[in-house]
Amino acid sequence: MTTPTIVLVGHGMVGQRFLEALADRGLTSRARVVVLCEEPRLAYDRVHLSSYFAGTGPEALSLVEAGFMAEHGIELHLGDPAVAVDREARTVTARSGLTVGYDTLVLATGSYPFVPPVPGRDAGGCFVYRTIEDLLAIEEYAMTSRTGAVVGGGLLGLEAAGALKGLGLDTHVVEFAPRLMPVQVDEGGGEALRRTVEEMGVTVHTGVGTQEILTAGDGSVRAMALSDGSSLETDLVVFSAGVRPRDQLARECGLPVGERGGIVVDAACRTEDPHVYAIGECALASDGRVYGLVAPGYEMAETAAKAIAGQEGSFTGADTSTKLKLLGVDVASFGDAHGATAGCLDVVYSDSRSGVYKKLVVSRDGVLLGGILVGDAEQYGMLRPLTGSVPPVPAEHLVLPAGAGAPVALGPSALPDEAVICSCHNVTKGTIRGAVTEHGCATVPEVKKCTRAGTGCGSCVKVLGQLVTAELEASGVEVDKGLCGCFAHTRQELFEIVRALRITGFRELLDRHGREGARGGDGCEVCKPAVGSIIASLAPSIGASGYVLDGEQAALQDTNDHFLANLQRNGSYSIVPRIPGGEITPEKLIVIGEVARDFGLYTKITGGQRIDLFGARVDQLPVIWARLVEAGFESGHAYGKALRTVKSCVGQTWCRYGVQDSVRMAIDLELRYRGLRSPHKLKSAVSGCQRECAEARSKDFGVIATVGGWNLYVGGNGGATPRHADLLAQDLSDAELVRLIDRFLMFYIRTADRLERTSAWLERIEGGLGHVRDVVVHDSLGICEELERQMAGHVAGYRDEWAETLDDPERLRRFVSFVNAPGVPDPSVRFVPERDQVKPDLGLLAGPVLAVRTLEGTTTA
Amino acid sequence: MNVEVLLPGTADWFAVCDHDALTPGRGVAALLPDGRQAALFTDRHGRAYAIDNRDPFTGAYVLSRGLIGSTAEGRAFVASPLLKQRFDLENGRCLDDEAVSVPAFPVRMR
Numbered sequence: 002m003t004t005p006t007i008v009l010v011g012h013g014m015v016g017q018r019f020l021e022a023l024a025d026r027g028l029t030s031r032a033r034v035v036v037l038c039e040e041p042r043l044a045y046d047r048v049h050l051s052s053y054f055a056g057t058g059p060e061a062l063s064l065v066e067a068g069f070m071a072e073h074g075i076e077l078h079l080g081d082p083a084v085a086v087d088r089e090a091r092t093v094t095a096r097s098g099l100t101v102g103y104d105t106l107v108l109a110t111g112s113y114p115f116v117p118p119v120p121g122r123d124a125g126g127c128f129v130y131r132t133i134e135d136l137l138a139i140e141e142y143a144m145t146s147r148t149g150a151v152v153g154g155g156l157l158g159l160e161a162a163g164a165l166k167g168l169g170l171d172t173h174v175v176e177f178a179p180r181l182m183p184v185q186v187d188e189g190g191g192e193a194l195r196r197t198v199e200e201m202g203v204t205v206h207t208g209v210g211t212q213e214i215l216t217a218g219d220g221s222v223r224a225m226a227l228s229d230g231s232s233l234e235t236d237l238v239v240f241s242a243g244v245r246p247r248d249q250l251a252r253e254c255g256l257p258v259g260e261r262g263g264i265v266v267d268a269a270c271r272t273e274d275p276h277v278y279a280i281g282e283c284a285l286a287s288d289g290r291v292y293g294l295v296a297p298g299y300e301m302a303e304t305a306a307k308a309i310a311g312q313e314g315s316f317t318g319a320d321t322s323t324k325l326k327l328l329g330v331d332v333a334s335f336g337d338a339h340g341a342t343a344g345c346l347d348v349v350y351s352d353s354r355s356g357v358y359k360k361l362v363v364s365r366d367g368v369l370l371g372g373i374l375v376g377d378a379e380q381y382g383m384l385r386p387l388t389g390s391v392p393p394v395p396a397e398h399l400v401l402p403a404g405a406g407a408p409v410a411l412g413p414s415a416l417p418d419e420a421v422i423c424s425c426h427n428v429t430k431g432t433i434r435g436a437v438t439e440h441g442c443a444t445v446p447e448v449k450k451c452t453r454a455g456t457g458c459g460s461c462v463k464v465l466g467q468l469v470t471a472e473l474e475a476s477g478v479e480v481d482k483g484l485c486g487c488f489a490h491t492r493q494e495l496f497e498i499v500r501a502l503r504i505t506g507f508r509e510l511l512d513r514h515g516r517e518g519a520r521g522g523d524g525c526e527v528c529k530p531a532v533g534s535i536i537a538s539l540a541p542s543i544g545a546s547g548y549v550l551d552g553e554q555a556a557l558q559d560t561n562d563h564f565l566a567n568l569q570r571n572g573s574y575s576i577v578p579r580i581p582g583g584e585i586t587p588e589k590l591i592v593i594g595e596v597a598r599d600f601g602l603y604t605k606i607t608g609g610q611r612i613d614l615f616g617a618r619v620d621q622l623p624v625i626w627a628r629l630v631e632a633g634f635e636s637g638h639a640y641g642k643a644l645r646t647v648k649s650c651v652g653q654t655w656c657r658y659g660v661q662d663s664v665r666m667a668i669d670l671e672l673r674y675r676g677l678r679s680p681h682k683l684k685s686a687v688s689g690c691q692r693e694c695a696e697a698r699s700k701d702f703g704v705i706a707t708v709g710g711w712n713l714y715v716g717g718n719g720g721a722t723p724r725h726a727d728l729l730a731q732d733l734s735d736a737e738l739v740r741l742i743d744r745f746l747m748f749y750i751r752t753a754d755r756l757e758r759t760s761a762w763l764e765r766i767e768g769g770l771g772h773v774r775d776v777v778v779h780d781s782l783g784i785c786e787e788l789e790r791q792m793a794g795h796v797a798g799y800r801d802e803w804a805e806t807l808d809d810p811e812r813l814r815r816f817v818s819f820v821n822a823p824g825v826p827d828p829s830v831r832f833v834p835e836r837d838q839v840k841p842d843l844g845l846l847a848g849p850v851l852a853v854r855t856l857e858g859t860t861t862a
Numbered sequence: 863m864n865v866e867v868l869l870p871g872t873a874d875w876f877a878v879c880d881h882d883a884l885t886p887g888r889g890v891a892a893l894l895p896d897g898r899q900a901a902l903f904t905d906r907h908g909r910a911y912a913i914d915n916r917d918p919f920t921g922a923y924v925l926s927r928g929l930i931g932s933t934a935e936g937r938a939f940v941a942s943p944l945l946k947q948r949f950d951l952e953n954g955r956c957l958d959d960e961a962v963s964v965p966a967f968p969v970r971m972r
Binding site: 486487508518519522523524525526529530553555556557559560561563564568570571572814815818819820821822825827828829843846847 | 883885887890893922943
C-alpha cells in the first residue's frame with residue numbers, strides 16, 4: 002500500500018490548526034503531509050498583530066511549537082506559494098517549480114486586503130495591514146513620517162491606527178460609514194468608541210470616502226482627497242478597508258467560487274472535487290457566508306481533518322461573537338448584536354463621561370439574544386455563554402456598573418456545564434471543571450495546556466481563572482501562598498501590614514504577624530531581606546531610618562547590602578560607582594582607573610554603561626570608597642534590589658536621528674530613583690528615537706523618544722526569559738512621564754512578590770497590563786496620590802549610603818576581615834594574573850583546610 | 863563579656879571578642895591561633911554560635927557573612943551568602959545536603 006499525500010496550501014492560523022488536527026488524529030503518521038507557504042515564516046497570531054508594536058516580537062507571535070514540524074514529519078516549504086493546481090493529474094506546482102502529487106488537497110489561502118480602486122493607491126507610502134512583513138515595511142517608512150492615515154474604521158483599521166499611533170505618528174482614521182466598526186456596533190456604541198479613540202489622540206473622519214491619493218514630486222504620498230471636497234495631508238496611508246477571499250488558485254483550476262468570492266464548500270468543507278477541501282477565510286461555507294474570524298476558521302480546520310480521517314463532522318455556520326481591545330478600548334459584540342430578531346427589545350446603558358456603552362438584546366420572554374459592549378467588556382466572558390438562555394438576573398442589572406443599583410454577583414458559577422467558555426476551541430465549562438477535578442490541573446496554564454481553552458483569542462482567560470479557583474476551592478485544595486516558613490502572608494500582604502501599622506522592625510512584625518511556630522525566632526534568609534526591602538521602600542512614610550544598615554535593619558540585609566558591595570566567588574567584593582545615564586567626564590574616568598590600578602582591581606565595563614571593579618577585600622572597601630566619594634562618585638546600588646542604571650543613547654544632542662535629549666532624561670530618572678529599594682532589581686533605559694539604540698524595551702521601565710514627547714514601556718526583561726516591554730502610555734511630556742513612572746514603580750513595589758521582576762509581575766497580576774494601566778494612568782483605585790507621595794518621600798530622603806557610611810566610625814567597624822584581628826587581610830582572598838589583569842586564585846580555595854600563616858605570625862599592616 | 867571558642871582538638875578556650883561586637887542576627891569572622899577561620903553568630907536572644915567559616919560548596923571563607931534564621935523546629939542556621947545552602951549552627955550539618963557538614967565549635971561567654 003502506498004502512503005497517501007495530503008498537501009496543505011497556506012500556513013496561516015487556520016492552516017496550522019489543520020495540521021494540529023491531523024496530528025491529533027494520527028494522520029501525520031499515516032500520510033505524507035506537504036505544506037506550501039507563501040510567507041517567509043511559520044504560522045503566527047495574526048489576530049494580535051498590532052501587539053508586535055506593543056512589545057511582542059515576531060517570535061512571540063508564532064503559533065507553532067518548536068519541533069512540531071519535525072516531530073510529525075511534515076514537509077514545510079516556506080516562501081514558496083502554490084501557483085497552479087492540476088486536478089486531473091492531481092498535482093500542485095509551487096513558485097519554485099516544485100511539483101507535488103496529492104491524494105487530498107486542502108486550500109487554506111486566507112484572504113487579501115481589499116484596496117479600493119482610487120487613483121494613486123500604488124504611490125510610495127501606501128501600505129496594507131495583513132502580515133508581519135507589512136508591519137515591518139510600515140515601521141521602516143514611519144521613521145521618516147509624521148502623519149499617517151488609515152482608510153477603514155473597522156476592526157482591522159482601528160488595529161492599524163493603534164499601530165501607527167504606537168510608532169509615534171499623528172494618526173487619522175477615515176471611515177466611509179457614518180460610525181466606527183459599523184459591522185460590530187450600533188450608533189450608540191460607535192459614538193462611545195469614537196469619543197474614546199479621539200481622546201487617545203487619533204483623529205476620526207466618518208461618513209467620508211477616499212477619492213484620490215495625491216503624490217509629491219518623487220511619487221510618494223502627500224495627501225488624500227476626501228469625498229466631502231476636503232483634503233488630508235499625510236505621509237503614509239494604510240488601506241484597511243476589508244478583506245477578500247484568496248480564491249484565485251481555485252478559480253484557475255475550475256472549482257466553483259461564490260459570486261462575491263470564496264471557494265464553495267459543503268458542510269464537510271469539501272469543494273466540488275472530492276479530493277479538494279477549502280477552509281478558513283478563503284472558503285464560502287455551506288450557509289453561504291465567508292467567515293473572517295479565527296474561531297470559525299478553526300472549526301473548519303477540525304471539520305476538514307475529521308472528513309479526511311473518515312470521521313463525521315460538519316461546519317454549517319458559526320457564532321461571530323467577538324471581543325477585542327482596540328487602541329486600548331474594549332469592544333465586544335455577540336449574538337444578535339444589531340437586534341435583527343423580530344420583536345426583540347433593547348436594554349441600553351450609556352455613560353459618555355467614561356466612554357462606556359452597553360446594549361443587550363433580549364426577546365419578549367427574557368431570553369438574552371445578543372449585545373454590544375464598548376469601553377467595558379468585562380462581562381463578555383459571562384454574557385456570551387448565557388446567550389440563548391434567560392439570565393439568572395434581570396437584563397438591566399447586567400449592564401449597570403458594579404456598585405450601582407442592586408449588586409450583581411453573577412460569577413461563572415451561574416453558568417451551566419454545557420456553556421461554551423472558550424469559543425475559539427469550543428471548550429465547555431464542564432471540560433474545564435474536569436481538567437481540575439479529573440486531570441489534576443491546579444493552575445490556569447495547566448488547564449490551558451490540557452483543554453486548549455484560552456489559547457485562541459484569550460478573551461476567556463479571566464473567566465477561566467475564576468473557574469479554576471472556584472473548582473480548586475470546591476475540592477478543598479488550599480494553596481499556601483505564604484512568603485516562607487515564617488510568614489503565612491504574601492509579600493504584598495506584609496507590605497500592607499507594614500504600611501498600615503507603621504511597623505519599622507522585623508522582630509515586631511514576626512512576633513505579631515508571623516506563623517505561630519516562627520514567632521520569637523530569627524526568621525529566615527527568605528523573609529529577612531524581603532522585610533528589609535519593604536521597610537526600606539516605605540522608610541520615609543513609616544518613620545523608619547532610610548539608611549539600610551541602621552539598627553535592627555542591619556541584620557536583615559543580604560551580605561551584598563550589608564557590605565554595600567557585590568560578593569564574588571572567592572569571598573572578595575566588586576564595586577560599581579554610579580555613572581548616571583552612562584555619562585562620565587574624563588577626570589572621573591581617570592579616578593576610576595587610578596583606584597583600580599592602586600588596589601589591583603580587575604575592571605570590566607558592564608552592560609548597564611558602568612564600570613565594575615572586582616577583587617576588593619572587605620577591609621579595602623572603605624578606603625576605596627573614600628577615594629571614589631572624594632572624586633564625586635556615589636553608590637551605584639549594584640548590590641541592592643534597587644534601581645541599577647538608566648542606560649541611554651547619545652540622543653538628539655549628537656545623533657542625526659535623535660528627536661529628544663535622551664541622556665538628560667536618563668540622568669534625571671537615574672538620580673530620581675537611585676537608592677529606591679524594590680522587590681527585585683530595577684533596570685531602565687532611554688532611547689532618543691524609535692531606532693531604540695538604548696534597548697529600552699528590554700528594561701523594567703523603558704522610555705523611547707517620539708516627536709511629540711516620550712513613550713513609556715514597562716515590564717521588559719533580558720536575561721533567561723527575555724520579554725519586550727509593553728507600551729503603557731504615549732507622547733508624554735517630561736512631567737507626565739516622571740509622574741507615571743513614580744506611580745508605576747510604587748505600585749509594583751507595593752504589589753509584587755519577593756524577587757519578582759516587573760515582567761513576571763505584569764504577567765501574573767490579575768488583569769495584567771490593562772489593570773496596571775487602569776491603576777496608574779486612570780487612577781481606578783484612587784491611590785495615585787499616595788503612590789506619588791511615597792515616591793516624593795523617597796526622593797527627598799535619599800542620601801548616598803557610602804558617604805554616610807564613611808562619615809560614621811561605628812558603621813565602618815563592620816568592614817574588617819576578622820573581628821579579632823582588624824588589620825589582618827583575609828589570606829584566602831588571593832589573585833593570579835590573567836590577560837594583564839587579575840582573577841581569583843581558586844586553587845587556594847580547593848583544599849579541605851587552608852594553609853595560612855598563624856595569628857601570631859601575622860603583622861597588622 | 864567575652865565570647866570564647868573551644869579550640870578544636872584542645873581543651874583551650876580562646877577569647878575572640880566582646881559580645882557587644884556581635885550584631886544579633888548576623889555573624890563575624892574570627893582568626894584562630896592555628897590560622898583557621900571561625901564564623902561567630904549571635905541570635906536575637908543573645909545566644910552565640912561558632913562554626914567553621916569555610917563554605918564547603920564553594921571553598922570560599924564566607925559563612926560568617928550569611929544570614930541566620932531559625933527552622934520551624936527552632937534550630938538556628940546560617941544560609942551561605944554564595945549559593946544559599948543552610949548549615950545548622952549547633953552541629954554544622956548542612957540542612958540541604960545530608961552528606962555535607964562543617965566543623966562546629968563550642969562557645970561560652972565569660
